[in-house]
Amino acid sequence: MVFMNNLVEINKLAFQRNSRAIFKDVDIFIPQGKVTAIMGPSGTGKTTLLRLIGGQLIPAKGSIKVAGQEVPKLSRHALYNLRKRMGMLFQTGGLFTHLTVFENVAFPLREHTKLSNSMIRSLVLMKLEMVGLRGARNLMPSELSGGMGRRVALARAIALDPELIMYDEPFSGQDPISMGVLVKLIRTLNDALGLTTVIVSHDVQETLSISDYAYVISDGGIIGKGTADSINNNQSPQLQQFLQGLPDGPVPFHYPGNSLERDLMSENMHA
Amino acid sequence: MLNHVAELGQLGLDVLRKYGRAGILLYRAVFRVPNIRKGFPLVVQQIYAEGVLSLLIIVVSALFIGMVVALQGYHTLSKFGAAQQLGPLVALSVARELGPVVTALLFAGRAGSALAAEIGLMKATDQLSSMEMMAVDPLQRVIAPRFWGGFISMPLLAIIFNIVAIYGAYLVGVKWLGMDAGAFWSNMQSAVDFRLDILNGIYKSVVFGVVVTWIALYQGYDAVPTSAGIANATTRTVVYSSLAVLGLDFVLTAMMIGGW
Numbered sequence: 001m002v003f004m005n006n007l008v009e010i011n012k013l014a015f016q017r018n019s020r021a022i023f024k025d026v027d028i029f030i031p032q033g034k035v036t037a038i039m040g041p042s043g044t045g046k047t048t049l050l051r052l053i054g055g056q057l058i059p060a061k062g063s064i065k066v067a068g069q070e071v072p073k074l075s076r077h078a079l080y081n082l083r084k085r086m087g088m089l090f091q092t093g094g095l096f097t098h099l100t101v102f103e104n105v106a107f108p109l110r111e112h113t114k115l116s117n118s119m120i121r122s123l124v125l126m127k128l129e130m131v132g133l134r135g136a137r138n139l140m141p142s143e144l145s146g147g148m149g150r151r152v153a154l155a156r157a158i159a160l161d162p163e164l165i166m167y168d169e170p171f172s173g174q175d176p177i178s179m180g181v182l183v184k185l186i187r188t189l190n191d192a193l194g195l196t197t198v199i200v201s202h203d204v205q206e207t208l209s210i211s212d213y214a215y216v217i218s219d220g221g222i223i224g225k226g227t228a229d230s231i232n233n234n235q236s237p238q239l240q241q242f243l244q245g246l247p248d249g250p251v252p253f254h255y256p257g258n259s260l261e262r263d264l265m266s267e268n269m270h271a
Numbered sequence: 272m273l274n275h276v277a278e279l280g281q282l283g284l285d286v287l288r289k290y291g292r293a294g295i296l297l298y299r300a301v302f303r304v305p306n307i308r309k310g311f312p313l314v315v316q317q318i319y320a321e322g323v324l325s326l327l328i329i330v331v332s333a334l335f336i337g338m339v340v341a342l343q344g345y346h347t348l349s350k351f352g353a354a355q356q357l358g359p360l361v362a363l364s365v366a367r368e369l370g371p372v373v374t375a376l377l378f379a380g381r382a383g384s385a386l387a388a389e390i391g392l393m394k395a396t397d398q399l400s401s402m403e404m405m406a407v408d409p410l411q412r413v414i415a416p417r418f419w420g421g422f423i424s425m426p427l428l429a430i431i432f433n434i435v436a437i438y439g440a441y442l443v444g445v446k447w448l449g450m451d452a453g454a455f456w457s458n459m460q461s462a463v464d465f466r467l468d469i470l471n472g473i474y475k476s477v478v479f480g481v482v483v484t485w486i487a488l489y490q491g492y493d494a495v496p497t498s499a500g501i502a503n504a505t506t507r508t509v510v511y512s513s514l515a516v517l518g519l520d521f522v523l524t525a526m527m528i529g530g531w
Contacts, residue, residue: 054404083406094401097392108405111412153401160405 007032007164007196008053013062015045015052022048024220026062030164035190035197037211039204040218041242041251046200047091049217050166053198054088055079066164084112087157087165091172093149095141101128101152102137108159127155131185147178151185158189164196165189171203179203183210204243208232216242218251293489299410300418300488310416317420321382321484322428328381329374333432336369337361337439344440345448357450358459361440366463366472370433372520375479378425379512383487386417387508390491391501399492414492418484425480426473433472471527478519483512 008030015023022045030036038046051057052064055071064071069082095104105124109115115123128134131151141149150170157165167186171179187210190197201207208214208228216224216231216239224231224239232243241249257263344360390413393399399409437459444450463469487508494504 051400056400056403080406080408083404086404088401088404090397090401092397094397096398097396108407111405111407156405 005032006030007067008198009063009065010053011063011065013052013064014060015048015057016060017048021220023059023217026217026220026222028215028222030196030198031213032196033190033194034212035187035199035210037207037214038198038200039202039207039214039216039242040223041202044217044219046202046217047168050088050168050198050200053166054083054086084160085163087160087162089150089153089157089165089167089170091169093141093146093153095144095149095153095156097141099141100137101133101139101141101144104141104152105137105156105159108156112160123159124155127159128152130158130189131155132181145178147174147181150174150178150182154182154185154189158193158195161193162195164198166198166200168200169202170199171201171206179206186210218242289493292493293485296410296414296489296492297418297485300415300485303408303411303415313412313416314419314423317416318424321378321386321417321420322424325378325381325424325428326431328377329428329432330435332373332377333370333435334439336373337365337436338443340364340369340436341440341443341448345444345450354450355454355458356462357440357444358455358457359462361444362437362459362463363468365433365436365440366468368472368520368524369436371429371472371475371479372516374429374432374476375425375483375516376513378421378428378480379483379487379509379516382421382424383483383508383512384505386421386484386487387491387494387504388501390414390417390488391494391496391504394492394494395496395498395501414488417488421484421487422477422480425483426476429473429476433469467527475520475523478523479516482515482519486512486515 006029008028010026010028013023013026013028014021028038028049038049040046048057052059053066053071055074058072066082067085069078071079071082074082096107099107102124105127106120109120109123113120125134125137128137131154133148133151133155136144136148136152141152144152170182170186174182183206186197186199189195199207199211208231211228213227214225214231215222218238223242224234224236226234231239234240238250240246241251247253258266340361341357344357345354348354348356348360390399393409393413399413402409402412441452441455445452445455490504490508490511494500
């Protein structure tokens with residue numbers, strides 16, 4: 001790793017759900033101040049990785065350090081203090097449906113600070129201004145489009161000025177315009193606020209276009225890492241299948257089963 | 272054969288694990304109370320959502336149940352020339368049994384199912400997770416106020432049920448069937464004991480309040496975060512709470528009957 005200063009360090013991480021191994025021996029480093037992308041096919045545990053970093057899940061083995069603190073070993077109190085320094089944007093946005101846009105963004109401020117109402121109002125309006133939704137502050141989440149909802153969730157995630165912000169599939173299901181808005185916003189916020197950003201996504205080109213460093217995970221391990229160029233030029237068949245979206249390759253098109261001949265010739269109709 | 276035994280064991284373990292998780296949830300909801308300044312408005316909101324919004328169904332049911340009991344009771348009692356005992360009959364059956372039990376069943380259907388669906392939906396849409404990631408404990412912020420809201424609302428609803436049901440009986444017995452109002456009320460007053468009948472009924476409703484709210488919160492919090500999962504959680508809330516209420520009612524009655 002070329003960067004010396006890592007905000008998140010994951011060493012020899014192993015995690016399994018039921019009996020299925022999601023990660024086996026994974027090392028990931030998230031450098032401070034940069035945008036790092038974690039990519040991979042669906043179901044490879046990208047979201048799980050974010051939940052591990054946020055301390056919502058406990059790994060089977062290995063260490064996860066955020067800002068020098070070993071996350072799985074923290075007490076509840078220490079973990080909650082650490083989480084105040086993290087922001088996370090969930091795929092669904094996770095907005096509170098019974099609160100307005102304004103109150104959603106104000107929620108972490110009201111919970112964690114003793115600021116006066118006028119101060120909270122100024123802060124919330126500033127955060128909403130950054131994502132371009134100051135005018136939408138009185139709407140309910142149900143009145144927002146998908147892209148707007150994510151931008152509100154983004155404003156809420158940066159309300160406490162975190163050091164680390166994690167995005168879970170920020171681009172999935174977005175039309176080209178809101179995708180463009182989000183792509184630009186993620187990069188701008190990272191640079192303007194001096195954040196450290198982690199993006200988990202399978203939208204390859206959009207993600208690579210704004211990331212300084214990227215990891216590609218599949219089958220519980222890392223199949224590629226590096227800058228956008230070095231990832232694009234990596235000739236590993238697994239990586240190329242993922243980057244180019246080839247239907248068949250190391251990840252087979254057919255779900256494993258009997259051969260077609262055998263299934264067709266089989267007498268037993270229910271087999 | 273051995274497989275079946277193993278499956279049975281697994282089933283037993285799963286059930287025990289669920290009870291364990293439900294117990295932990297209750298423990299945290301009770302003991303991780305938010306501070307008064309933040310917690311009080313949240314609890315008041317929940318008393319409104321669970322208690323006040325259940326009032327309509329409780330009041331209407333109570334009125335009709337009181338009227339039906341009076342009608343049936345009058346009919347039967349007058350065969351033995353004991354129609355004057357209608358007041359005690361209605362008051363005792365409502366205060367001891369119908370009040371707490373029917374209120375709890377209605378509460379499970381109205382407020383319990385709403386709680387389970389609301390919390391399941393919050394879970395499915397990552398609202399609980401994002402709250403956790405904002406360093407706000409959902410058990411403290413979401414579960415605890417709802418628990419206390421149910422705990423406080425249920426006995427109040429049961430008291431209102433009792434009052435309205437007895438009034439319904441008065442309407443039928445006195446206003447319609449022409450019983451003497453003085454006999455109706457004075458016989459009732461002399462037959463009903465405040466501690467043994469009224470208070471015991473309220474104790475029951477406190478227990479039912481805890482159990483129904485607990486089941487609803489657990490089912491919502493533990494729901495599979497999909498639309499089918501939420502539907503299941505809502506159904507299970509109503510079924511389990513109703514069974515628990517009826518079963519517990521028997522146990523509580525058996526414990527209280529010594530005094531009657």
